Amino acid sequence: MAESLRDILEAAGRGVFPVADGGITVVPQHGDRDAGVIAFTAHSVVFTDEPEGWVRETLGALGCDPLAAAMNPRFLSAFGERAGRVTDTVDVLLTGAPLPGRPEAVLEEVADPGHPRVVSAGGRRDEVRVWAADGGELVLGRGIAGRLEVAVEVAAGARRRGLGRRLATAARRLAGGEPVWAQVAAGNARSLRAFQAAGYRPVGSEALFLRP
Template sequence: MSDQALSELLRRAAEGDPPPPDGGVSVLPQGAEATPAVLAFTAHHVVVADVPEEWVRARLPADDLSAPLNPPFLTALCAATGRAVNNIDAVLVATGPAVAPELGLTPADDRTHERVRRAEDFRTDIRVWTCPGGLVLLGRGVGGRWEVAAEVDPGFRGKGLGRALFAAARALAPQGVPVWAQVAPGNAASLRAVLAAGYRPVGAEVLLK
């Protein structure tokens, strides 16, 4: 039931109906999720982990909206789950029809690329496409959602290929499903590319590896 609750929460967020900005914290069991996570929306957080709800609330100051993504709580959650913080990412989503740019993308079976290996730590059902100078992949991540990652070779950067790869992912995904992107806030180039490809900010999140 918790897995369905998380999937439904994400579906509604993709449609523009995130959790209410009430300063609250929702706690969901990890269930079938591969990794514990903390999801942040505007003035509402969701903790997905196999820890008691009382444990979570006892470690979060009631008057600090940012506490679930701050080091004290994340350190405690890592200790309780035996995991480590991977990264705190900005989360974006794209919905609606999309047309794939003409990039000459070719399905690839290569699982040795570093970007693909990193994706396998957090995603299933990974599909990879390559083109001259770039790679894009889709996989099932948090709550079963479809997530995109892209890589542009150094010699091809600054020419719009990243934006085109993120746009292509929207057309490559199963018809009608939202496509999600997680971007490190400091990676300004990727953030600009994702925004330019039609993705909109939804919140932030951290996965525990």
């Protein structure tokens, strides 16, 4: 049986990645909300309900390095136009293994479903939970193919004190025994450093397409 997007992500969360053969794997979307591209080392995965033939024909027509074709801006532009979707940026994709014990940061879960962070995260994730800390917020929710995703926000006045690292680590302790995934814009060096200091490792890059 062909691998699904969930299969590929679950394996990657365990440190087992697609073969680095320069190939492209095309799989159906897990659900209507999420389409996109994940580039692992020398192998990319395109998850879309558009025809696989269109994906491969469009990639082949680029005439660029096959290793970079799926993240080529011309392909991403064509993908968005074809699917009627939009993307914000190409993110660095990181994973963190679950940790035992209680979070180091002092957190208070936000029970208000109308809280701005709950509402904004709900457009990209299901089962959203938000915790507030002094100077920051931690968000966990089910994103692409049901994987557990984290987002961290630190207020300007609370930066340079290690709070981002503590919140990212707290997510690993709140994960309930499964890997935690983080999507960080490549230019957000401060956030990347915080997640890496919290034990997350980069596994690829990702362009996510959503309905406008």
